Amino acid sequence: MLEKSGKNTKSKMPELPEVHTITQDLKKNILDFEIKNIKIYPNYKIPSDVKKKLISLYGKKIQNVDRIAKNIVIEISKDLFLVFHLAMTGRILLRQEGDKTDSWVKIVFEIEKNGDKKYLKFCDMRQFGKIQVLNKKELELLENKYGISVLDSEITPDKFLEALKSKKTNIKNALLDQKIVSGLGNIYATDALFLANINPKTSTQNLNTNMTEKLLKSSREILNEGIKNRGSTLPDKMYVDIFGKGGNQQNYFKIYGKKVCPVCNSKVEFEKINGRGTYFCPTCQPDIAKDFSAKKSKVETNKISEQKKLL
DNA sequence: ATGTTTGTTCCGAT
DNA sequence: CATCGGAACAAACA
Numbered sequence: 538m539l540e541k542s543g544k545n546t547k548s549k550m551p552e553l554p555e556v557h558t559i560t561q562d563l564k565k566n567i568l569d570f571e572i573k574n575i576k577i578y579p580n581y582k583i584p585s586d587v588k589k590k591l592i593s594l595y596g597k598k599i600q601n602v603d604r605i606a607k608n609i610v611i612e613i614s615k616d617l618f619l620v621f622h623l624a625m626t627g628r629i630l631l632r633q634e635g636d637k638t639d640s641w642v643k644i645v646f647e648i649e650k651n652g653d654k655k656y657l658k659f660c661d662m663r664q665f666g667k668i669q670v671l672n673k674k675e676l677e678l679l680e681n682k683y684g685i686s687v688l689d690s691e692i693t694p695d696k697f698l699e700a701l702k703s704k705k706t707n708i709k710n711a712l713l714d715q716k717i718v719s720g721l722g723n724i725y726a727t728d729a730l731f732l733a734n735i736n737p738k739t740s741t742q743n744l745n746t747n748m749t750e751k752l753l754k755s756s757r758e759i760l761n762e763g764i765k766n767r768g769s770t771l772p773d774k775m776y777v778d779i780f781g782k783g784g785n786q787q788n789y790f791k792i793y794g795k796k797v798c799p800v801c802n803s804k805v806e807f808e809k810i811n812g813r814g815t816y817f818c819p820t821c822q823p824d825i826a827k828d829f830s831a832k833k834s835k836v837e838t839n840k841i842s843e844q845k846k847l848l
Numbered sequence: 849a850t851g852t853t854t855g856t857t858c859c860g861a862t
Numbered sequence: 863c864a865t866c867g868g869a870a871c872a873a874a875c876a
Contacts, residue, residue, distance in 0.1 A: 555854075607855080624855045626873080641873090663872045665855065706866070715856080722854055769854075773875075776854065811867065814853080 553607045553720050554763030555776050559629050560609050562779045564602040566631055570648035571598050581643040590670035606683045606719040618676050620669040627666030630658040631779040683719040687756040694750035701741045709737035710811045721756060723813045724793045725763060729756040731792035736822040737815050743826060762789060792816045
């Protein structure tokens with residue numbers, strides 16, 4: 538892990554399983570390779586200052602590969618970092634001479650070590666992804682943008698609750714806000730909420746420590762399982778690892794994409810929550826706010842009828 | 849033709 | 863001024 542200035546450096550904080558997989562594979566395969574050439578495809582819109590900064594990478598060797606939240610960070614020197622964010626449809630592929638061509642290629646880094654030549658390709662169909670060249674200070678600024686990581690062993694249910702409550706919205710939305718919790722995406726957040734028996738529409742203000750304890754545990758479980766299975770590849774085959782191979786976590790989804798709850802056989806509900814497709818089981822993930830207000834209105838109704846009696 | 853999509857940022861409304 | 867939520871970014875697929 539890149540060292541956070543003055544902070545605990547021993548805790549490894551893997552987050553999004555797909556990015557983690559790519560980062561680890563890159564680390565095993567491109568260290569000490571020299572950047573010989575960089576080809577930017579003409580159809581790729583890249584800010585001119587980034588284009589200029591890329592030139593400063595020529596002739597340098599790759600020192601390390603790491604990850605900050607969902608960013609892949611390639612360390613070129615102590616003060617020079619190449620940073621990728623894949624967003625929805627970005628890919629990093631590591632190819633050799635003669636390999637088949639790839640779709641949606643935007644930038645190719647030709648790298649070489651002891652005569653071994655490889656092609657590091659940045660591909661992006663929808664072009665929501667981002668490439669940056671940063672110095673150490675800018676990298677620290679990037680790192681500081683992110684909230685707590687659920688895989689950080691120092692995070693407690695209390696700290697988790699405090700972080701989530703700072704955003705007054707539903708729990709699903711808070712979990713996806715990287716400034717609050719970094720690393721969970723739509724699928725993993727959906728599955729983590731299911732495992733914790735929490736309705737995705739629950740207000741963060743209605744959470745308690747018992748719930749965040751469960752959610753912390755389920756989030757860690759989901760992310761660790763995703764990492765073990767090298768991420769998830771949906772039917773569109775958008776995510777693949779650096780060798781072009783899909784992950785396996787899609788075979789272990791808990792509730793995402795399901796029609797029937799695997800635990801209780803209830804019909805799974807699908808709803809757009811803050812614009813993101815969300816699956817949940819109405820039985821295993823009851824809406825506590827609804828129960829609460831139903832109870833409350835019942836109490837009020839009783840009160841009114843009592844008052845009427847008195848009159 | 850329309851609606852859908854693994855993420856993030858920006859801007860208007862409150 | 864802070865915070866929230868929806869639109870926008872752009873392309874392929876069903």
